Amino acid sequence: MHPDWLSNAYVVADEPGGQAVIIDSGGPSTELLAAIERYGVAPTHLLLTHHHADHVSENHVYKERFGVEILAHPLEAEYLMDVDRTIEPGEVLEVGRLRIESILTPGHTAGMLAFVVNGEEVFTGDTLFKGSVGGVRAPGSTSFEDLKHSIMDELMKLAPNTTVRPGHTDPTTIGDEWEQNAFIRVWRGLDPESDEQCTVEGDPAQLVLFAPDYDGGHKAWVRWPDGKDDIVPGSRVVRE
Secondary structure (H helix, E strand, O other), X not given: OOOOOOEOEEEEEOOOOOXXXXXXXXXXXXXXXXXXXXXXXXXXXXEOOOOOHHHHOOHHHHHHXXXXXXXXXXXXXXXXXXXXXXXXXXXXXXXXXXXXXXXXXXXXXXXXXXXXXXXXXXXXXXXXXXXXXXXOOOOOOOOHHHHHHHHHHHHHHOOOOOXXXXXEOOOXXXXXXXXXXXXXXXXXXXXXXXXXXXXXXXXXXXXXXXXXXXXXXXXXXXXXXXXXXXXXXXXXXXXX
């Protein structure tokens, strides 16, 4: 995990001495390189969840060291110069004894991919975090509706015991997020929406939900006067 961005990079191997993939490269490479050497594994691919700088900043390290093939969704590859091949939603990549399925989860970005490894772990990029969800105002984002669909109709359909490896900070499980994530609880109808009023960068809005975020701050679900919903950093919200 990067000490400032709190972004994660992962190496996933089938067994010691076996084959591996790297998922995102925003975390410091030193620790991953040490783990790769310690376990004697051979990385063949670098899979990118999306194009933001805090997830791709050390792509070159793994390309230069191992000659990995860099893969991303076509919409994300448009923003990057070093993608070798695009990967489509539903496409399955087999590396050694790893079976990796890609799931399209737009919202935070248009071509965000989640990667399900051996049906046991899902790498969710910036769509779903422990206790929080991705924002939809970052460069390349789409909509609140896309993000909600990606979480509720794609990720939450995975088995409850699936380990979630998010793009930032701590792991969790699908089951824990289903029960405890504040956004998901409101979407499920378990908890009510708030009618509190606020301003977001000076514009009036309804503060539907104000919940803790992965970085120790807050994430806000707001509703604009025209009825459009948005998810924004809590730091942009002034509560009345």
